[in-house]
Amino acid sequence: MATDYDAPRNNDEDKEAESLEALQANRGSSAQSSSVDIEDGDTAEGIDLPGADLSGEELLIQVIPPQDDEFTCASCFLVRHRSQIALEKNGLAYCNECEG
Template sequence: MATDYDAPRKQEEESPADSLEALQASRGGNAQTAVIDVEENDTAEGIDLPGADLSNEELTVVVVPEQSDEFTCSSCFLVRHRSQVALEKNGLKYCRDCEG
């Protein structure tokens, strides 16, 4: 059956359950409050704003040197596995993504 969605809808009589007063009465005194679970790390102190002075911060990441089975692409400068070498030219290696 085809429905004309542009046609004006017929207003049905408002049922008592749809009124605001009826909904509030059905809730009664059981007012529920939202509980927010906040962790210690979720404070404003943990947020780094753009342009913030981070000169007093220490490096907390362990930097691993390039392994024997890896190379650095001369185009994108990403460290890749040697299986990703697409081209080696003049001693420079290029990955598949850059040469693909």
């Protein structure tokens, strides 16, 4: 919706004209429905619960170990390039974002 910034502003009198009852009536007429959109494919079978036995599952992605020019941040545990090392302390490396 376009706004006309040159139009005169509403006065305090206009704000007082809107009573609490009028505001509640407007809110009630434009209330959102409480229904939830559920797709047909959404079932309990598609949800993995914590502690579930996943020993029979296979990875769908290839896991690549950290390369020689990468490190794992001791704070956020993300694998980052060596150029992002901000601090090395007690054999642990910390990235720029965690130390920044």
